[in-house]
Amino acid sequence: MNEFDEKKFDEIWESTMSVLTPREMEKIRGGIWHKVEKHRKALKFRAVFVTTAIIIIAVIIAIDPFSSGNNIDQNDFFVFSEKDYWQQLEKIPEDEIIYEVIDTDIDSIANVMIYESDIESAISTLSNDEQEELLVALADEI
Amino acid sequence: MEAKKENWRHDLESEIIQKAQDGDTEAFENLMTAHQTQIFQLAYRMLDNRDDALDVVQEAFYRAWRSLKKFRGESSFRLWVETIATRLCISKYRKKRVFIGIEEIIGLGSKPNWDDEIDADKYRKAIASALKRLTARERMAFVLRMEEKYSTEEVAKVMNISKGTVKTLLHRAKEKMKKFLRTNLLDEFGSIKNE
Numbered sequence: 001m002n003e004f005d006e007k008k009f010d011e012i013w014e015s016t017m018s019v020l021t022p023r024e025m026e027k028i029r030g031g032i033w034h035k036v037e038k039h040r041k042a043l044k045f046r047a048v049f050v051t052t053a054i055i056i057i058a059v060i061i062a063i064d065p066f067s068s069g070n071n072i073d074q075n076d077f078f079v080f081s082e083k084d085y086w087q088q089l090e091k092i093p094e095d096e097i098i099y100e101v102i103d104t105d106i107d108s109i110a111n112v113m114i115y116e117s118d119i120e121s122a123i124s125t126l127s128n129d130e131q132e133e134l135l136v137a138l139a140d141e142i
Numbered sequence: 143m144e145a146k147k148e149n150w151r152h153d154l155e156s157e158i159i160q161k162a163q164d165g166d167t168e169a170f171e172n173l174m175t176a177h178q179t180q181i182f183q184l185a186y187r188m189l190d191n192r193d194d195a196l197d198v199v200q201e202a203f204y205r206a207w208r209s210l211k212k213f214r215g216e217s218s219f220r221l222w223v224e225t226i227a228t229r230l231c232i233s234k235y236r237k238k239r240v241f242i243g244i245e246e247i248i249g250l251g252s253k254p255n256w257d258d259e260i261d262a263d264k265y266r267k268a269i270a271s272a273l274k275r276l277t278a279r280e281r282m283a284f285v286l287r288m289e290e291k292y293s294t295e296e297v298a299k300v301m302n303i304s305k306g307t308v309k310t311l312l313h314r315a316k317e318k319m320k321k322f323l324r325t326n327l328l329d330e331f332g333s334i335k336n337e
Contacts, residue, residue: 004320016266018186020179031200
C-alpha cells in the first residue's frame with residue numbers, strides 16, 4: 001500500500017488557501033454596519049411602539065368607556081347587524097334612550113315625545129263624540 | 143521572547159475589546175480587520191462558495207457585536223467569533239449538502255476530470271470535491287485542524303463537543319479525504335488500486 005503523502009497534502013492545502021480581496025473586506029464591513037443600523041432602527045421602532053401602546057392603554061383606562069356609570073348596557077356597543085341593533089334597542093326603556101340622545105332639557109324631550117307619537121292611531125281609539133269634543137277644544141285654543 | 147510578544151498582543155486585544163464593549167465602533171472595526179481573513183478562510187473551506195463565506199463572516203461579526211457585552215474573555219476573541227461562525231457554517235452546509243446529494247444521485251460531479259486544469263485550479267477543485275464527501279461535523283473538525291492548526295481540545299471547544307468525538311470525526315474525515323485524493327490525484331497520491 002502506498003503511504004499517503006501527508007506533507008504533499010499540507011502543501012496542496014496551503015497553496016489553495018483563499019485570500020480576501022480589499023473589495024470583499026469592504027463588503028463585509030459595510031454589511032455588518034448595515035445590519036447593526038437595521039438592528040438599532042428595529043430597537044427604536046420597538047421602543048416607539050411600546051410607548052405608544054402604553055399611552056393608548058393609559059388613555060383608555062382614563063376615559064373608561066365601559067364604566068358602570070353609563071346607563072346603556074355596554075353590550076349595546078357590540079351589535080353586529082341592523083336586526084340585532086333594533087332588538088337590543090327595544091330592550092332599553094324609552095326614557096333612557098331619550099335621556100342619552102336628547103339630554104335633560106324638558107322642551108327637547110317633549111318635542112321628541114310629540115314627534116314620535118302616533119296621533120292618528122291615538123285619535124282613532126276615541127269615540128265619535130269624543131273626537132268632536134276634541135276638535136271643538138282645539139278650535140277654541142286656536 | 144515569543145511568549146512576551148504573545149502576552150503583549152493579548153493585553154492589547156483585551157484593551158481593544160474593552161473599548162468595543164463600551165461602544166467604540168472603531169475598536170470593533172479593528173477587531174474585525176484583525177480576524178476577518180481567518181474567519182473567511184474557515185467559512186470558505188467549509189462552504190466552497192465565496193458569497194456564502196462572506197455572508198457567514200458578516201453574520202458572525204454582527205452576532206459578536208450584538209453580544210459583545212457578554213464576552214468575558216475566557217477564550218480569545220477569535221475563538222469566540224469562530225465558534226459563532228462554525229455554527230453558522232454547519233447549518234448552511236447541511237442545507238447545501240442536500241443539493242450535493244441530489245447532484246451525486248443524478249450523476250453530476252461523480253467523475254471529475256481535472257487533467258486540463260493548471261495545478262492550482264486542479265488542487266483547489268480536488269480538495270473541494272474531497273471535502274464534499276464529509277459530513278458537516280467531519281468537515282468542520284477537519285477544516286479547523288487544517289486551517290487554524292487547532293489542537294483536539296481547541297476544536298472540541300469551538301465545536302462544543304467532546305475531545306473523543308473530535309478524534310473520531312478527524313479520523314473519519316482523514317480516511318475519506320485520503321481515499322478520494324488517492325483515486326483522483328493519481329500523480330500526487332498514487333492509486334488506491336495499489337493498496
